[in-house]
Amino acid sequence: MKARATLFKIGLLIVFGAVLVLAPTVVPLSYLYTVTDVVILALFAVSFNLLFGFAGLLSFGHAAYFGVGAYGCALLLSLYPSLPVMAAIGAGALAAAVIGGLIGLICVRRTGPYFAMLTMAFGMLVYLVAWKWRGITGGDDGFGSFVPATIWLPIVGSFKSGDLKLTYLGVLAVIVPVMAAVWATLAFTPYGNAVRSIRLNEERAAFLGFNVFAVKALNYTIACAVAGLAGALYAIAHDFISPQVAGLEMSNDVVMMTFIGGSQSFFGPIVGAIFFVIAGDQLSAVTERWQMIMGVIFIAMVMYVPGGFIGGVAKLFSRRPPSVSSSPRVTQWA
Amino acid sequence: MDRGGGMLSAGLTTFIFAVLNSLGYGLLLFLLSSGLTVVFGLLGVLNVAHASFYMLGAYLAYELVQRTGSFWLALIVAPLVLTVLGIICERYMLRRVHALGHWHQLLLTMGLGYVLLEGVKWIWGTESHPMVVPEILTGSINIGGGAYPIYRIFMSVSALVTLGVLAAVLFKTKLGMVVRAAVSNKDMVNALGYNVGYVFTGVFALGAFLAGVAGVIAAPMLSVYPGMAADIGVDIFIVVVVGGLGSLKGALIASLLLGIFQSFGILIVPDFAIFFSFLLMAVVLTLKPMGLYGERAA
Numbered sequence: 007m008k009a010r011a012t013l014f015k016i017g018l019l020i021v022f023g024a025v026l027v028l029a030p031t032v033v034p035l036s037y038l039y040t041v042t043d044v045v046i047l048a049l050f051a052v053s054f055n056l057l058f059g060f061a062g063l064l065s066f067g068h069a070a071y072f073g074v075g076a077y078g079c080a081l082l083l084s085l086y087p088s089l090p091v092m093a094a095i096g097a098g099a100l101a102a103a104v105i106g107g108l109i110g111l112i113c114v115r116r117t118g119p120y121f122a123m124l125t126m127a128f129g130m131l132v133y134l135v136a137w138k139w140r141g142i143t144g145g146d147d148g149f150g151s152f153v154p155a156t157i158w159l160p161i162v163g164s165f166k167s168g169d170l171k172l173t174y175l176g177v178l179a180v181i182v183p184v185m186a187a188v189w190a191t192l193a194f195t196p197y198g199n200a201v202r203s204i205r206l207n208e209e210r211a212a213f214l215g216f217n218v219f220a221v222k223a224l225n226y227t228i229a230c231a232v233a234g235l236a237g238a239l240y241a242i243a244h245d246f247i248s249p250q251v252a253g254l255e256m257s258n259d260v261v262m263m264t265f266i267g268g269s270q271s272f273f274g275p276i277v278g279a280i281f282f283v284i285a286g287d288q289l290s291a292v293t294e295r296w297q298m299i300m301g302v303i304f305i306a307m308v309m310y311v312p313g314g315f316i317g318g319v320a321k322l323f324s325r326r327p328p329s330v331s332s333s334p335r336v337t338q339w340a
Numbered sequence: 341m342d343r344g345g346g347m348l349s350a351g352l353t354t355f356i357f358a359v360l361n362s363l364g365y366g367l368l369l370f371l372l373s374s375g376l377t378v379v380f381g382l383l384g385v386l387n388v389a390h391a392s393f394y395m396l397g398a399y400l401a402y403e404l405v406q407r408t409g410s411f412w413l414a415l416i417v418a419p420l421v422l423t424v425l426g427i428i429c430e431r432y433m434l435r436r437v438h439a440l441g442h443w444h445q446l447l448l449t450m451g452l453g454y455v456l457l458e459g460v461k462w463i464w465g466t467e468s469h470p471m472v473v474p475e476i477l478t479g480s481i482n483i484g485g486g487a488y489p490i491y492r493i494f495m496s497v498s499a500l501v502t503l504g505v506l507a508a509v510l511f512k513t514k515l516g517m518v519v520r521a522a523v524s525n526k527d528m529v530n531a532l533g534y535n536v537g538y539v540f541t542g543v544f545a546l547g548a549f550l551a552g553v554a555g556v557i558a559a560p561m562l563s564v565y566p567g568m569a570a571d572i573g574v575d576i577f578i579v580v581v582v583g584g585l586g587s588l589k590g591a592l593i594a595s596l597l598l599g600i601f602q603s604f605g606i607l608i609v610p611d612f613a614i615f616f617s618f619l620l621m622a623v624v625l626t627l628k629p630m631g632l633y634g635e636r637a638a
Contacts, residue, residue: 064443066388066450112622115629118442119386119585123577124625130574131618138611254570258454265447295462301455308448309433312440 026178030171038170042177042243044283046236047263049181051275052188053232054260059269060192061225062205063114064122067129068233068260070109071102073136073252075234076241077143078102084152091157095180095238102234103227105132110226114219117208129257136249148248157242167245177239184235188228189272201225262304268314277315353486358603360483364492366599367499371554372572373579373591374503375547381523381586382543385434385445389453391573393422393548395566397555399460402471402564411474411560415498419552426548430541453569461566468565477560495557502553506546519543523586575602578617582624584634593632594624 029041050072057063079098082089113124136143143149158164159176167173192198200221203211212218241247250256259282267278282300289296311318376390397418404414429452437444477494480487510516522529522539530536562568579598583590601620605613624632 064446112625119380119446120581122386122388122446123581123585127574127578127581127618127621130570131615134614138614258450261447261450262454295458298455298458298462301451301458305433305448305451305455308444308451309436312437312444 023182026182027175030174035170038174039243040283040287042170042174043240044280045174045178045181046240046243047260047283048276048279049185049239050233050236051260051264051267051279052185052272053229053236055264055269055272055275056188056192056225056229056232058261058264059271059274060205061201061222063117063222063226064261065113065129065257066122066126066261067132067254067257068125068229069254069256070129070132070252071106071230071233072237072240072256072260073132073247073249074102074105074230075099075237076247076251077136077237078234079238080149080152080241080247081142083154084149087152087154091154091159091242095235095242098238098241099231099235102237103231106230106234107223107227110223110230114222114226126254126257129252130254133249133252133254136252143249146249148246148250150244150246153242153245173243177243180235180239184232188232192272197221197224262300265314266304266307268316268318270313271316271320274314274316281315350485353484354607356484357486357488358607360488360492360496362596362599362603364496364499364599365602366596367496367503368554368558369572369576369579369598370592370595371499371502371550373576373583373595374506374588375550376576377580377583377586377588377591378523379544379547380580382519382526383430383434383540384442385449385544386585387544387547388446388449388573389429389456390449390547390551391569391576392453392456393425393551394555394558394572395460395569396425396456397422397552398471398559398562398564398568399464399555400552401556401559402464402469405471411472411477415553415556418556419549422548422552422555423545426545427541429548430544434544435537435540457566457569464564466566468563470563471559473560491560495561498557499554502550506550575617578621580631582621582631584631587631587633590631590633 026045030038033041050068053071054065054068057065057068075098077098078101079094082094082097083091109125109128113121113128116124137146139145153167155167156164157167157176159172159179161179162172162176165172165176192201200211200216203214204216204218204221208218237251240251263278263282264275265278266281267276268274286296286300289299293299307314313321372390372394376387379385379387379390400418400421401411401414404417405411408414429449433448433452434445437448473491477491480489481493482488510519518529518534519539519542522534522536526536526539529539558568558572575598579591579594582597583592583594597620598617601616602613605616628634
């Protein structure tokens, strides 16, 4: 039974991968922007779920690190235009890891609502810095045109920036291995087990000899680094950034897409990002009030489908009667 | 300008104004954070939409003043509407997801705040609306040679009156006693035959009511705009983190401290006063990780 389910999942992944790679040949060029956003936000949502689904910590300020990555990458490129783009992207992720690591030292000491409030306050702080530090960040107007004329991204090699297809494929070539690495780390390493055990029972994990604080801080730092990477890729893909990339709305969006997709599965946030961006795009063509609809969908899911999309589907197919547990406990990561 | 007898030096006047401003903003923060912290103490729910209730109160007041011209009517009706909204939220939404645990309640209030924000943008647009003050509250009075707006004084006084009534009910009546008992041990209060469910609903509605009052009285001074929830939301979160979640005393002290930091911050570095709140939070959390009065909170 388990083998069949695994085969099914692998098949699904292959199909999904093929769709991603073939997307630029199928999708109209004008829509490729949106598809690029989908994969970038999927990475962002996965990084958020490292905290939320995986470590049981709800952050209301995760966009801060997306923003640090985006600004770090963009500022470096505008200061040193001859820098390789990949180096700037890496530096953006590194900047997010350093700043996130420091903020994490304060935040991960607390759990539950305290953690949520602290991350929100620090998220606001980063947003305000981007907004107020006009001399460096361009303030509210944001800044753009920092991507050099010719850029190099893995797999696709050198190409003229502005080529949507190659940008998309290059971004994908960065994202897929990172996602795979994150997934493998969570599923197969002792480190993944340590984080999981802390989420399930922090006290017991401490008694077993885990350094709970260090593991949590490391997990927070990794989540920030991956968010920073997503932010840096966003900056490259858009060639324009403004404080909005670090704002509360962005932080809210990532909470919503992760929950809608299903936080108890590694792939939930990816599904959520696909739904959120594409449905948002379609809805916004029909009505200006698409965010209202998204909010109502979110509330309805919180109330009636607490496992999100993937949780809901899994429940439909599960033969066991629904368990009456007070909190979601078991997490399948594979 | 007349530099006559009863006049104080400009520096001292500025100082007095800053003190009055700190008090005004601090009390406004306490109107909001008191509801937030009591709801958390009792229901264990961090109501992320609390600042959105405040925003909705301000918008309702704006609409009522536009339609009827009466600020006083708005001051009564808007908080009542929010009370009803609070009752609906607690009974039909939060209670439903209670069994699913903390996260779902937190996420639910987050979604609620999101929908309220989109709702006010939909109905009233994204621009900022100025709100007119009733005639009697316009103008200013002379304090130490400077003109201080009467409305700011009215704001502080009405916040004080509201909080005074609240304190009297909470600490001097039997109802207040039941509420306080429920905060410290709800199961015991339930076993004693009180309907804790009603207490939950009532306290949540009271929090919404206070947020509504705060919204109405803040509207003429801060004007009415969609970002107002996020702006004050971060401040009240900082207040409850600094004061200790669940502690009224902590919220009061932290609110006043934050008011002082903000008002004097504006005098010293006008552009960066907003960072003073974060500075306060960082300092307190370094010295007392649980907040000033947060020992009890888990």
